[in-house]
Amino acid sequence: MGTEEQNLPAKDARHSRVFAALDRFRIEIPSWGFANTGTRFGKFLQPAAATSLEEKFADAGEVNRLTGCTPTVALHVLWDLPQGESDVARVRALEAEHGVRAGSINPNLFQEQEYKFGSIANPAPAVRKKAIGHLLESAAIAKALKVRDVSLWVPDGSNYPGTQSVRRRIAWMEEALLATCEALEETQRLLIEYKPFEPAFYHTDIADWGMALHLARVCGPKAKVLVDTGHHAQATNIEQIVAWLLHTGSLGGFHFNDRKYADDDLTLGSIDPYQLFRIFQEMMSAGENADADVAYMIDQSHNMKGKVEAMVQSVVTAQELYARAALIDQKELAKLQDACRLVEAEELFRDAFWTDVRPLVRAWRTARGLAEDPLSALRGGGYVERRAEERRERNSGGSSAYA
């Protein structure tokens, strides 16, 4: 343990809580976070962006090597596993090569032209059948890869009032999700994501956590709700939704990112770090094992920042905010809350947020044989420059949804 740690202002109990928290903290990173992405107005191309599953695994491996807490990488079925179960061997080889495992399997229900008016909620039975087929294939891939979670975002919806029956589409979704859950092993899970809008602009079929929770209940214990922090109306109290999902035993995981406006997919903690701290505190307050079965995942679009750089920065920020939340003395806080001593409770709570936990996190990294400062280590190592050299040619040619 380094000298820096010895000079920390934190008391011993807080110190141990932070180390224990960092030891258990794992966060999954998405393969698509390493590829070129953009807005409907076009993509700004990065020469080092990953252009294949191999390159995504390489980048994910680098992030895990630097941070030590991203052992799994989320995969997108259409983009990463176009051969379905036949891709399993290839994935196994990449896992061995790069030291990160396949994580949640993400079906894709938004890219095919047939899904113009919806996938599993499409009024046309043939389209729904195709979409269910894709969900079943995703479940089969998850089984073949021995992965626990199928993580599903349903982009279905409509753009104009009156053009679709919001109500009748619910039953079609129930049918599709139930079929998917039945195809899963007992130990597997279907994580149901919700989102208020985009790409649909009038109604989105699974628009909020209440709808996702209803569908999960229809599907039974294998189905859980997935909270994407960017998928809420302005001013929504997200940590409260987390509390209710914990209370009902229905919280499956998170897609972390940040936003100021809509689903901006910015790096986590970049706009409102206090909110993410509160979400972590909600997990901590539910007991040390509350997050044992909760998947922490990153879902971001690194349009402007370097992709590996942004991912490392995000992981470090997540660790630091998690560590800050670990500083809170839950018993003392509960006591002040029960006594309605508002300012004292708030000051205890914020003391953890304001404590500079970075020296302690660095000490933990040193103790675990990791780079003390992952971002500096990334810059010092020249990884991005090497990849840019290799991939530059493959990253050319733009696209704009408008042009």
Add this chain to the structure above:
Amino acid sequence: MGTEEQNLPAKDARHSRVFAALDRFRIEIPSWGFANTGTRFGKFLQPAAATSLEEKFADAGEVNRLTGCTPTVALHVLWDLPQGESDVARVRALEAEHGVRAGSINPNLFQEQEYKFGSIANPAPAVRKKAIGHLLESAAIAKALKVRDVSLWVPDGSNYPGTQSVRRRIAWMEEALLATCEALEETQRLLIEYKPFEPAFYHTDIADWGMALHLARVCGPKAKVLVDTGHHAQATNIEQIVAWLLHTGSLGGFHFNDRKYADDDLTLGSIDPYQLFRIFQEMMSAGENADADVAYMIDQSHNMKGKVEAMVQSVVTAQELYARAALIDQKELAKLQDACRLVEAEELFRDAFWTDVRPLVRAWRTARGLAEDPLSALRGGGYVERRAEERRERNSGGSSAYA
């Protein structure tokens, strides 16, 4: 049937649908809509405002006399029935005198100083006990009055992160609401309202329909969800929530009003009439009897408009928008929706909105022996002027939450 009706452009089938719709449309008006209200910056006093239960019944009776579709008046326990069950006889006499019956019974959990940190979600067991006592008394009043619905808004919440445990308060609410439901007759209902904020500004214990639905499910079939149209985050698709509540058999009723910003409690349809049309269409599309057990209620603060005038205007607007929704040929619409013929479906839908249904509504009123134009009839009858004369003295002395 008058000549005006004969000249209507509507086809016969649409005409009958509108008459049938108007025949079954009932909307409850709140006693507090006739009293002086304001904002935290103060109240602008109206000389004709009602200052007692007697005067509220008189005003409600006048609205029903003019519109023929407001047979019940919602009552607030603390303000209207301070003697609890002992007030029953007084209410019975007023019902007989003014031709309107007692409607939903509204407990009040926000006014007592003990509720500073919450009522049924307060960490102090003694406060929770007092609050549950009030709920049980409200149920007893409802039973004594032979009224179906206890309509509950829980204002509890907190103003600052960390000062209360959002999660632990859920169980306290479950306990309180369950006890209330157990005290109700089989034919009675508890309507659970939700609201995102105000008067609590960080977390509100029942903040959205998902939380209200969970509580209703814990309570069993007597509990239903109440949708107040002003209680949603900006851009929420309210008609979609209605569709999900209908799908799950959990819709208990509405508090209608309109708003541009927060819970502004403006007269219904005054800011976004197309939205209320869509809500009514959601009800219609679920079948002619879908609203048989759904309580349509007005909940507004008439700070600026004359109180009886605003109520009549609101009832008329509600009737007209309901009648517009009744114009829609649901079978034809469903066919176009199933075929994803978007523009045609939308045009069919909007044709109903754009049709001037007012001549048809006037014809219905004439056919039913009502004033053709309730607002003109109100102005012509001098009711407000007479009341202002009687009540002017009682309506003096202002108040401001700030001053």
Add this chain to the structure above:
Amino acid sequence: MGTEEQNLPAKDARHSRVFAALDRFRIEIPSWGFANTGTRFGKFLQPAAATSLEEKFADAGEVNRLTGCTPTVALHVLWDLPQGESDVARVRALEAEHGVRAGSINPNLFQEQEYKFGSIANPAPAVRKKAIGHLLESAAIAKALKVRDVSLWVPDGSNYPGTQSVRRRIAWMEEALLATCEALEETQRLLIEYKPFEPAFYHTDIADWGMALHLARVCGPKAKVLVDTGHHAQATNIEQIVAWLLHTGSLGGFHFNDRKYADDDLTLGSIDPYQLFRIFQEMMSAGENADADVAYMIDQSHNMKGKVEAMVQSVVTAQELYARAALIDQKELAKLQDACRLVEAEELFRDAFWTDVRPLVRAWRTARGLAEDPLSALRGGGYVERRAEERRERNSGGSSAYA
């Protein structure tokens, strides 16, 4: 004049006001509204979409032929006029062929890879110089085409706090816009658009009307503000902004569309028709000539609806809402407003909104030799089917900002 018109319930004065209003109402349609567009999740391709300037002019001509009120088509410099001033002859020929003229000239500052960190607000002088060059070229094109307006949307901004100096970028924009205005003829105008976010997600350099107005004032009388109805924070009172721009003589024009959430670019009036009615009323209340120098333009993305179909539908909706606003007796309204007779003023105002103006608009079309129902005429004429046949092959191959 047809018999339908003779049966109208409207009084004579209102009737004349509507005919006069429809006679002067012109709305510009955008060339890009006929091409395939989408979201960052991909495009749903339409076989009849326009794939060249020729096809866009053909489609615009069809819309004008059907509606009689869209004589000009807005052009995008990069997409439509890649050869700059050399494209003028081609445009002149297309104008002659299709009966619609070139309208506002729209520079494009978002598509080049150099603009990743901004165009005219980029910290790099070389990039700013390139961007100003494009603005000057756009001005030259406008001059060559003898078009009045250069319509500018500046997409610049940043995604993360601290990464750019919001303040220093203002001066760079002032310099660029001033240079552009100096290059314009006295009779030409620079319309400055504002938008709160997207594609930038933390700060957008021209985020609201106050910023656009400041820039316009720096530039002098040639610069005016452009209001895009989809470019506001939730709950913004857009008609109030219109009132202030009229008061200050700074209103240059509108980009009409509708939205429920963000900049959804839905067809105008599809989500909140009452809002557009209020905007038109703000114009009417400022006097009959208030909109003489205000450019009404449509800016929409027809991702789901057929493109020509959506454009015709939008134009018809705009006409109808404009005609409704024309029904208002402004003098009588002002009298009621001055007397603070709220409900009466509101009822007068809404009476115009609720009056079914469609028969009157049909009568006007007949009187002016136009198709009585442009949407039906479009469907009956087979235009879209013919174009789909011709263009199908060119409309293949998708794109997704994610994939």
Add this chain to the structure above:
Amino acid sequence: MGTEEQNLPAKDARHSRVFAALDRFRIEIPSWGFANTGTRFGKFLQPAAATSLEEKFADAGEVNRLTGCTPTVALHVLWDLPQGESDVARVRALEAEHGVRAGSINPNLFQEQEYKFGSIANPAPAVRKKAIGHLLESAAIAKALKVRDVSLWVPDGSNYPGTQSVRRRIAWMEEALLATCEALEETQRLLIEYKPFEPAFYHTDIADWGMALHLARVCGPKAKVLVDTGHHAQATNIEQIVAWLLHTGSLGGFHFNDRKYADDDLTLGSIDPYQLFRIFQEMMSAGENADADVAYMIDQSHNMKGKVEAMVQSVVTAQELYARAALIDQKELAKLQDACRLVEAEELFRDAFWTDVRPLVRAWRTARGLAEDPLSALRGGGYVERRAEERRERNSGGSSAYA
């Protein structure tokens, strides 16, 4: 200088910057922050709340004694200075007794029954005249007290579309504000506040910074814009508005508070501390003297927290966030911004936010002879308990805007 300071991780230059920043930081506190306030649903009364100008001065003096940086107290004309200029002598005596001076003078245009339909924007000339009279009296008081700023919030607006002419009311406001400015000395200022809604719910006459800026320009150099951090639509980038006001030389001051939803008036930094940090950074980045003529003021409603306790907590939070912003090396940041090195710029920026500046602030307090921890000192001193004893009787009797 204490030992704690010697152990600080901060480098010397940063240390000096923080001390210099704290030496110049002053924040005005409002007299009404010590009185009982509430929501439209009622007030929760606090026994220690101030009930007179004398008690407000006493509380303000205590806050200044503990924090050393609140030398002035904002006064409300109607509530604090009912005798107008005749109150000057009383104020002078209180200043001498409690060691805090009169600060900005706040007219009150919302409380009189005559202002139901507006004050300076009311269509009735007599009401406007009365309102202007009050503004002139406020200016006279400010002159008599030798106070620099008259701080004006205009609550005027309307609740329903069509009921007022938004546009015509602008000219009436211009006239009133111009008259007020003419009555001010050259060295005095009129600060013009804006607010999107409440108590008006459809349009508020001065709704955003663009409107306030226009009015300030009409009034000339004595008029400046006042930014209340709680008076913006959701997702507004407030620090960007600050940047534009600095750029145009129009920033007069701030009303600090925090909110999650509407104008919640919570203690500053309690919901989104990163935002307030960014606002302070915007001031710092404009140069060390940028805030020399900018009035930092608190405007909060302490409905739940103890009033003096909440004020001390707010002042301490403001100092800490200001000190954090002072840690930033502006030159280095500008260099990274100009080079568009996003992540490095952001990390430099956030490093200041994450640094625990509290030990340094404590060291500064010790060096200046102040209590090291003002909140503890307040609790230890028994001030609130003594005041509660004295004032308890005067703080009884509730009020609710609804009841």
